Amino acid sequence: MTFQIQSATMVQLKQQISLEDNPQEILFSLFKQFDDRAAIVTSGQLSGMVQIHLAAENNLPFRVCTIDTLRLFPETYTFFETVEKRYGIKIEHIQPEPAEVKKMVNEHGEFLFFDSREKQRYCCEIRKVRPMQRLLDTLDVWITGTRRDQSESRQNFQKVEIISSMDNPILKVSPLIYWTEEEVWRFVRENDVPVNPLFEPDSHGQLYESIGCKICTTRIRPGEPKRAGRWRWQNAVDTEENNKECGLHYSI
Numbered sequence: 001m002t003f004q005i006q007s008a009t010m011v012q013l014k015q016q017i018s019l020e021d022n023p024q025e026i027l028f029s030l031f032k033q034f035d036d037r038a039a040i041v042t043s044g045q046l047s048g049m050v051q052i053h054l055a056a057e058n059n060l061p062f063r064v065c066t067i068d069t070l071r072l073f074p075e076t077y078t079f080f081e082t083v084e085k086r087y088g089i090k091i092e093h094i095q096p097e098p099a100e101v102k103k104m105v106n107e108h109g110e111f112l113f114f115d116s117r118e119k120q121r122y123c124c125e126i127r128k129v130r131p132m133q134r135l136l137d138t139l140d141v142w143i144t145g146t147r148r149d150q151s152e153s154r155q156n157f158q159k160v161e162i163i164s165s166m167d168n169p170i171l172k173v174s175p176l177i178y179w180t181e182e183e184v185w186r187f188v189r190e191n192d193v194p195v196n197p198l199f200e201p202d203s204h205g206q207l208y209e210s211i212g213c214k215i216c217t218t219r220i221r222p223g224e225p226k227r228a229g230r231w232r233w234q235n236a237v238d239t240e241e242n243n244k245e246c247g248l249h250y251s252i
Contacts, residue, residue, distance in 0.1 A: 010169045014160045023175035024054040030141050030173065031055065031062045038141035039063040039092075041132075044076055044196050045210060046184045047145030047176045049083070053193045056087045065135055068093035069127035070101070071213040079196045086194055094131045101126060113216060113231065120216075120231055127213070136165035142172045149180050150210070150226060 020026050030038045040055060042048025043066055055062040066080065080091050104112070104126050113120040136142060142163075148155050161172045176184070188195060201207040206219040209226040220229040228235060 010162050010171055013171055014162055017160045017171075017173060023051065024058065026173065026175045027051060027055045027062070027143070028058045028060065030143065031058065031060045034141050035061070036063045037139055038143060039065045039135075039139055040143045040145075041065050041067070041135070042145055043067065043072075043211065044079055044083070045145055046181075046188060046193075046195065046199070047147055047179070049193050049195065050184060050187050051143065051145060051175060052083065052087060052089070053187075053191055056089070062089070063092070064089055065092040065094055067128050067131050067135075068095045069131075069213050070095060071127065071215070073198060073211065073214045073217075075198050076196060076211060079194070083194055094135045096127045096131050100130065111215070114233060117231075117234060120234075133165060136170055137168075139165075139170060142170055144172060144174045145176060146174045147176055147179055147181075147184075 017026055017029075020029075027040075040048060040051050040062065042052070042064065052064060083089070084091055104123065108115070108119060108122075113123045146157055148157055157174060157177060159174055159177045163170050163172050187193065196211060198208045198211050202219065205222050208217065208219050209229060211217055212230065216231055218229045218232050220226070
């Protein structure tokens with residue numbers, strides 16, 4: 001299916017989905033109408049897994065993509081294979097352009113993200129944001145797992161937004177936007193949804209609240225903010241740990 005939504009239709013869809021409370025029905029409607037022009041885009045976080053489970057129960061073909069920075073944890077790559085087998089799907093790995101990565105590393109080094117926040121954001125731009133922009137060129141609907149309780153900076157996120165990619169309108173939908181972490185975990189346990197083993201706490205009670213690239217993501221200690229594990233070396237000078245973002249949901 002190779003079409004793009006007209007702006008007027010986009011506004012109408014935005015209004016309809018905003019009023020719908022059932023995430024499974026939202027997913028059914030989107031994949032039935034847009035087929036492979038709609039996609040669940042996930043890094044394997046819990047919310048994304050809930051959406052994959054719900055979409056699979058709808059018995060409709062559905063598209064799942066991940067932004068593969070080429071620096072994900074080995075456990076994450078293995079986990080994606082488990083998810084594919086469980087649900088009978090093929091997860092598309094959207095990777096950065098090799099030439100752009102090579103240029104960045106040659107100019108700034110492989111671990112440039114340690115140097116400054118600006119270089120960390122540049123690394124995220126090359127490895128995450130630009131691949132996402134290329135993916136959006138193939139979509140009319142971007143389905144995300146973002147929730148308002150994930151961080152302070154996400155508390156104003158909307159369930160449905162109209163964004164622009166290459167001057168084309170894209171419907172960005174977050175079906176679980178109002179779910180709490182407790183509700184997500186309850187669904188996961190009750191439905192035996194696969195979970196990345198990195199989410200399990202270690203013997204000291206430390207765990208990953210979110211999982212991104214290796215080195216740039218660490219476990220958090222009990223009582224720490226949820227985003228404290230992202231780019232931990234910035235915490236000493238950053239008083240707003242919960243607001244740390246890679247730019248994926250702000251640059252697009």
